[in-house]
Amino acid sequence: MKQKKDNRAEYSGRQGVKRLPGRERRRESGQTSARSEEKPVKKPGQPGRHVSGKRPEQPGKRAIGKKQVWRGGNMLYPVPAVMVSCARKGERPDIITIAWAGTVCSNPPMVSISIRPQRYSHDIIEETGEFVINLVTEKLARACDWCGVKSGRDTAKFAAEAKAQRDEAAGMKKAPDGTSEMAAPEKLTAGKASCLEAAPIILESPVSLECRVKQKIELGSHDMFLAEVVCVDVDEAFIDSKGRLDLDSAGLIAYSHGTYFGLGKKLGTFGYSVRRREG
Ligand SMILES: Cc1cc2nc3c(=O)[nH]c(=O)nc-3n(C[C@H](O)[C@H](O)[C@H](O)COP(=O)(O)O)c2cc1C
Numbered sequence: 001m002k003q004k005k006d007n008r009a010e011y012s013g014r015q016g017v018k019r020l021p022g023r024e025r026r027r028e029s030g031q032t033s034a035r036s037e038e039k040p041v042k043k044p045g046q047p048g049r050h051v052s053g054k055r056p057e058q059p060g061k062r063a064i065g066k067k068q069v070w071r072g073g074n075m076l077y078p079v080p081a082v083m084v085s086c087a088r089k090g091e092r093p094d095i096i097t098i099a100w101a102g103t104v105c106s107n108p109p110m111v112s113i114s115i116r117p118q119r120y121s122h123d124i125i126e127e128t129g130e131f132v133i134n135l136v137t138e139k140l141a142r143a144c145d146w147c148g149v150k151s152g153r154d155t156a157k158f159a160a161e162a163k164a165q166r167d168e169a170a171g172m173k174k175a176p177d178g179t180s181e182m183a184a185p186e187k188l189t190a191g192k193a194s195c196l197e198a199a200p201i202i203l204e205s206p207v208s209l210e211c212r213v214k215q216k217i218e219l220g221s222h223d224m225f226l227a228e229v230v231c232v233d234v235d236e237a238f239i240d241s242k243g244r245l246d247l248d249s250a251g252l253i254a255y256s257h258g259t260y261f262g263l264g265k266k267l268g269t270f271g272y273s274v275r276r277r278e279g
Pocket of ligand 1: 095097100115145149222
């Protein structure tokens with residue numbers, strides 16, 4: 001129950017900001033403002049208080065290069081929203097939605113994910129030293145959000161386990177965590193990972209990065225797991241006849257300031273700024 005409250009507060013979007021007392025919650029939902037942390041936020045989306053104490057300009061009057069200086073916050077957007085799967089051997093697998101994820105090294109290929117210690121998945125990843133980052137498509141966006149507001153502590157997130165849980169609770173109108181949804185909105189299937197012992201891949205995801213934890217760094221609200229990508233499972237549907245990966249056609253999503261987006265139009269490819277223009 002506690003987990004449900006945390007999720008609502010942290011990731012519920014603009015409406016939620018009003019109710020949030022803490023700075024951490026606003027930050028993770030992407031609803032950062034420059035307002036004082038001590039005072040409750042009254043109207044989300046309004047200009048924040050200038051750190052210098054000056055009153056902000058009236059909205060609508062915009063001048064190029066004129067900036068407000070806000071307090072430090074999590075404003076690096078867009079970021080990926082990914083589904084991270086994990087499991088202890090022989091136990092029900094879990095999926096956590098992660099926005100604080102990134103590539104941190106090319107060789108060896110390494111990534112980081114940051115997880116609050118109270119998440120159900122946190123201890124699984126810490127103990128097993130394994131996780132899988134599954135990329136999210138537009139088709140999987142709902143499931144991704146759902147995995148980010150339900151805890152594996154009381155909700156099975158893969159379809160097979162969710163069905164077993166439903167059968168067990170047959171007749172119940174409510175999910176064990178008290179909400180009305182019992183199963184993932186999308187069918188998520190656990191597949192055997194190629195290089196890991198226990199963590200499964202999500203078969204519906206076009207690309208799954210199998211990761212082995214190298215280091216855990218306690219940063220504050222979150223623990224960061226630094227991990228090596230030991231192998232990558234790529235859906236053959238996105239591999240062309242020449243063996244090239246056509247990731248553009250997978251329909252990947254991005255997460256920006258509390259909102260999920262499909263990727264927009266193509267602007268250019270690596271180095272296009274220095275290539276001779278065609279035509
Ligand atoms: C878009 C989105 C991004 C999220 N990013 C993170 C994150 O980076 N780190 C984290 O600890 N929780 C994050 N969460 C919250 C967890 O996904 C959520 O608490 C989930 O229920 C945890 O599942 P678990 O208890 O089964 O581990 C995010 C949620 C959403 C919807």
